[in-house]
Amino acid sequence: AQKVTQAQTEISVVEKEDVTLDCVYETRDTTYYLFWYKQPPSGELVFLIRRNSFDEQNEISGRYSWNFQKSTSSFNFTITASQVVDSAVYFCALSVGETSGSRLTFGEGTQLTVNP
């Protein structure tokens, strides 16, 4: 069975601070995919990134960056110079195997509040 743990239930920062959201996953499969989604109060899940288990390169996209470390089974997400619009619930998710499609197992989510 697979599992995703987001230990930080809530994080509150002041605008322009950097913030890192932690994600730890468990799976016995060697092929898996990790995702990050943002869910603002409107409810829609906004796709941020997908990473497969064979690609450990870190990624940067604007103010967002992701650090994937297979050795620690972690896929952490950092927002640099946070903004009020970044306030949302962030979910890390896992899909295992090559035939499981987009069947996602989500972590419990981290509520991020960025204060002005």
Added chain:
Amino acid sequence: DTEVTQTPKHLVMGMTNKKSLKCEQHMGHRAMYWYKQKAKKPPELMFVYSYEKLSINESVPSRFSPECPNSSLLNLHLHALQPEDSALYLCASSQDNRTPYRPFFGPGTRLTVL
């Protein structure tokens, strides 16, 4: 068009009502999904359709009945629901169900059962 649409946005129903949720995509995706999200919890998978056939039912009660009339459309028929079924129902689609392509999520339907 990279959009999944869901109707209605909000739905209030009594426990004796019958209603349906609708999901539509025109991206040529052959896999479609229903997820249920209770307040302050993550989405949980309910059903997966692959090439218009039900491939996964995550032990969902029979008062939820999915239907996939064609490759673009996914319905969720609701009957005799309970107040604890109140949740955000999210539809998603992906290219197919064999590889974890990025799933595209709709905006969801917020369901309240009185």
